[in-house]
Amino acid sequence: MSILRFPFPSAYPGEPAPEFARLRETEPVVRVLLPTGDTAWLVTGYEDNRTVLSDPRFSRAATTVPGAPRLQPIPPDPTALFSMDPPAHTRVRRLASRGFTPGRVAALRPTTERETDQLIDELLETGPPADLVAGFARRLPIAVICELLGAPAADRTQIAGWVDVLLSLTAFAPAEIRAARMALKQYIAQLVATKRRSPGDDLISELIKVRDEQNDRLSEDELIMLGCTVLTGGFLTTASQIALSWLCLLRHPAELARLRREPDLLDGVVTELLRYNALTTGGGLIRIALEDVRLSTATIAAGEAVLPAIAAANRDPRVFADPDRFDPARTDNRHLTFGLGVHYCLGAQLAKMELEVAVNAIARRMPGLRPATDVTLLGVQSGHLVRGLPELPVSW
Template structure:
């Protein structure tokens, strides 16, 4: 790319190649300081693609998420999505909100959930066997596993699973209109209000009951904050995990030698999961911008106070300056400081839970269906378009 081409903002997000490949332009951009980009809507922004720059932005309090309030945020669709709660606060406010839910996601507590996650996964695998092959692994296994686990943790009933999925199908769409967005958002807000009243009448040990107690009895959060926290926890705990499980299985089955290399070697699964997390470019042109609160030199570029910065963690996770054979899936990679869960104060609060679900999902499939394989050629698989998360429409498998 010529220097003159970089004087004008680049159209972003870049066209997504088929599957989980990254656009070749990223390799060129990582050789340069951050560049200016123009998303379909909102103001121009700086794009960060190098690992060191990405980690710097994510960990530096001078790049604020709260400062996005009231700004014409760079985005992929007309309507601006507020992160709400955890994703629109910094400093003490963020720490307070994070502390309200953090106990549910500690490594120790999540490890106690491992057996329950396995019980759910084994039941889903048995159901697939009883129904017979072929089956859609995404719909029959990845989706119900992710929604059941987060549903039980939050206290959402089976009936609520359908409402959550219908809402998220709209929220994750790049093509949703403003009217559709507000209609579905209001519908889900009403459902959240129903859950608040239910947990007031019938409190339990679930996270939603804890949120209600934090408001009603402890005064730690406002009702507005509670209403903002709920959809963020639901979407982050379901959408990304569901697609990560499905995409991981696709990568293993698209090259049968990858799947077979894990058979009988459960001790290698944690490393394989970390590599799958690094390799899968899950967000598709979707990132919450951070705004510089002062002039900051970043990787050779001067970011002025008030400028928005977008961090492309998928590009950073393929940085050859940090990862050997960065564009290859190396399942036994020993050093893997990927940024898939972020870094710094906004590090994904559900990282431990996501790891457990991915590890258990692969363990169960390897144990129960060692002959698992794709039921159609790779070229016949259909990738979703116009959505914020990369994934397949279906993942047909047999065994």
């Protein structure tokens, strides 16, 4: 059986690598060689992806064991929420979920709307052309996630830089990634110390209260890593999704015009953007099989790694009619962008809210928005887990 090199090249931002479609039909479970030199089973079909994402026989905690196959240059931190299995994961996630309740997400909407309007004001004041990535898409999510945690606005640029490094595949050396992880952990530890002395109405202050009043529920390392996880998961993916979403809308002017005429269509547009845009090199985080598990066309042996290709699953024609067409009117849109099972994205509703606000506000306030360059020539961000846009030049 052939072993392919992963990740596959993608010719266009937001589009899944063409190799995914071929594999989904011919070798839906196939061995791949990762940048680290390790091998894994890549899974491209929708149903197989559901199994890998939700079956407890596929472990995230096992990826932290020394020598375990990995996708990124350094092993995952075992105290990170996404590196845990139940019951530890259940305990920590229950506490972390306090920051992402419907009430807290709703409370963050005015902040998100205010930040969005301020960024648009700056774009309009400066005038075209502008880069929608640097001028908007990267700035909004870091503002919202820092507001959620209680991190000072002055630290946003530094935090964003650490996250860029942490989500690297080949763009940064292992030593640089370790240094960024350590710097972010030290930053959160200092933020925790500050919030202990002077609590606020933020997630870190709330988790400190849980930690200090119920000492056996959350360790200090877990508390610090929760802050790191929220920052890592809440910035770059959302920033890239916003940029790719506007690229998609600009490539589909009829759908954009319809949204402007009928703003009530926003929910369907955002849901379809989440399905349509191939945000990462493949999708989900790597898992290790705890026992032999049979998938559609292959058996994953105990100890072997498996990589769910969510970008491929979201274009599976067995589930999505005409999957390569951007269709905001699509019904029963069961995309897997936020994952499935116990590791379903903790901040899914927050990310969706931010995308809704960003799409709605720009569509409403910048009716003449158009590309300032040939969009077919835009580059794909390489060397990272998240395949966002390096830039999106626009005019109006």
